[in-house]
Amino acid sequence: DSGVTQTPKHLITATGQRVTLRCSPRSGDLSVYWYQQSLDQGLQFLIHYYNGEERAKGNILERFSAQQFPDLHSELNLSSLELGDSALYFCASSTRGNPNTEAFFGQGTRLTVV
Amino acid sequence: DAKTTQPNSMESNEEEPVHLPCNHSTISGTDYIHWYRQLPSQGPEYVIHGLTSNVNNRMASLAIAEDRKSSTLILHRATLRDAAVYYCIGGGADGLTFGKGTHLIIQP
Numbered sequence: 001d002s003g004v005t006q007t008p009k010h011l012i013t014a015t016g017q018r019v020t021l022r023c024s025p026r027s028g029d030l031s032v033y034w035y036q037q038s039l040d041q042g043l044q045f046l047i048h049y050y051n052g053e054e055r056a057k058g059n060i061l062e063r064f065s066a067q068q069f070p071d072l073h074s075e076l077n078l079s080s081l082e083l084g085d086s087a088l089y090f091c092a093s094s095t096r097g098n099p100n101t102e103a104f105f106g107q108g109t110r111l112t113v114v
Numbered sequence: 115d116a117k118t119t120q121p122n123s124m125e126s127n128e129e130e131p132v133h134l135p136c137n138h139s140t141i142s143g144t145d146y147i148h149w150y151r152q153l154p155s156q157g158p159e160y161v162i163h164g165l166t167s168n169v170n171n172r173m174a175s176l177a178i179a180e181d182r183k184s185s186t187l188i189l190h191r192a193t194l195r196d197a198a199v200y201y202c203i204g205g206g207a208d209g210l211t212f213g214k215g216t217h218l219i220i221q222p
Contacts, residue, residue, distance in 0.1 A: 102160045108157050
């Protein structure tokens, strides 16, 4: 158990809908990273938050947004969903604001868009 | 982030050492080298990371070439539970850039 909790574990929704994925980092970790893993693209970095502020953006679509709340949990919002958004979404947390430290990944949320 | 090159797959026998190579010839002087692994149906798991010197922890050792253009992850005594995809990542100024990794197969 990494200490990072992601909910829900599975999500099935229709095209055009909007969903919210939630991540609770390990106790004391200030950084949250979001990743998308699909069969054809592999693991892709989406966005990084540190202590409530956005630190870096990766390959995140404009239809996707995220935030980190004062209690440090984070949410990834996916809207106008398309079939191609079906993937595993992971969040990871770490103590510091840069990835040059050990990151702990959650078990992921499997999103299926039908 | 530096581009990394790893073999697609490797096979080893249980209880033998495993050496997983990685080339990262474009790595900058301040980029760390990270190794993560992903077991089936699980999130990635941190293995080890280092900058210049060789590093050891309870899971593995990381041998970094003097010119830092390559590194080798060493599992000292492979078990069936080590069967996973191993990712070598160079850099990570923002998020980590995962490549395709090496699929490690452990034969009993």
